Amino acid sequence: METLLFLFPQFNYMAPKEEAYFKMFGPEDLQATKMKEDSGRQKDKDKRSRLSLFLTKSGSHENVSPHKKTNSTQSNISTEAALQWSDSFEELLKHSDGVETFSQFLRTEFSEENIEFWLACEEYKAIDSKTKLLSKAKYIYSVFIESEAPKEVNIDYNTKMAIQKNMAQPTKSCFEAAQMKVYSLMKKDSYPRFLHSDIYLRLTKRKGPGATMFRRRSRSCVFNERGEATTEPSAW
Structure with missing residues (x-):
C-alpha cells in the first residue's frame, strides 16, 4: 500500500492537494497553463487601459x-x-x-x-x-x-x-x-x-480674515467724507 501511494501521489490524501494536482501534469502542460494565465491578465490590463483612455479623451x-x-x-x-x-x-x-x-x-x-x-x-x-x-x-x-x-x-x-x-x-x-x-x-x-x-x-475673501466682501456694483457701498468705504444695509 505504501508503494502505491508513492507511485500515485494523486491518491495520497495525506499529501498537499496542490502538490498532488501539479504532479499529474508534465512540464509542457504546466508551461502552457502559465502562458494562458499570463495572457488573460494582459488582456484585462489592456482593456482597463483602453477604458481609461476613452473616458479622458473628450475635448470638453x-x-x-x-x-x-x-x-x-x-x-x-x-x-x-x-x-x-x-x-x-x-x-x-x-x-x-x-x-x-x-x-x-x-x-x-x-x-x-x-x-x-x-x-x-x-x-x-x-x-x-x-x-x-x-x-x-x-x-x-x-x-x-x-x-x-x-x-x-x-x-x-x-x-x-x-x-x-x-x-x-x-x-x-x-x-x-x-x-x-x-x-x-x-x-x-x-x-x-x-x-x-x-x-x-x-x-x-482673500484680502485677509474678517475682510468685508463688496459687490461689484457701485450701489453696494458708499464713501464717507474721509474716503472710507462703508457697506449699505441692503448690499447683501
Whole structure:
C-alpha cells in the first residue's frame, strides 16, 4: 500500500492537494497553463487601459480636467473678477476661470458630468463637418446619454429616447433639449450652493480674515467724507 501511494501521489490524501494536482501534469502542460494565465491578465490590463483612455479623451472633459489648473493658478484670479460670477449664472459661464472653479465645486458634489455635458454640447453645435458631427454625437451619446453611461446625466426618459432616434442622422439641435434641462438644473440647484461654497468664498475673501466682501456694483457701498468705504444695509 505504501508503494502505491508513492507511485500515485494523486491518491495520497495525506499529501498537499496542490502538490498532488501539479504532479499529474508534465512540464509542457504546466508551461502552457502559465502562458494562458499570463495572457488573460494582459488582456484585462489592456482593456482597463483602453477604458481609461476613452473616458479622458473628450475635448470638453480636458477643458475642465482637475489637472488643467492647480490651486496656484487659481490664486491668480482677482477678487474683483470672482465677484462678477455672482451677478448671474450666465456671467459665470462667460469666464474660463469661472467655469473651471465651478467645475471644481461640482466635483465635490460628484456632479461634474453636468458641466462637462454642457461644454460638450457647446462644442458640438460649433462643428461644421458632417463627419465630425456624427463622431461627436456618438461620443456624447455613449458617454453622457445612454443608460449606464460612464457620465450619464439626469434627464427624463422622453428626452433620452428622442436623442436615441436622432443618432442615425444627428443634427446640431439633437442635444438641445437635454442641454437646456441640464443647464436649468445647474442654474437653479448647483449655482446657488456654489456661491456659498468654501471654494468660492476663498476667492472672494482673500484680502485677509474678517475682510468685508463688496459687490461689484457701485450701489453696494458708499464713501464717507474721509474716503472710507462703508457697506449699505441692503448690499447683501
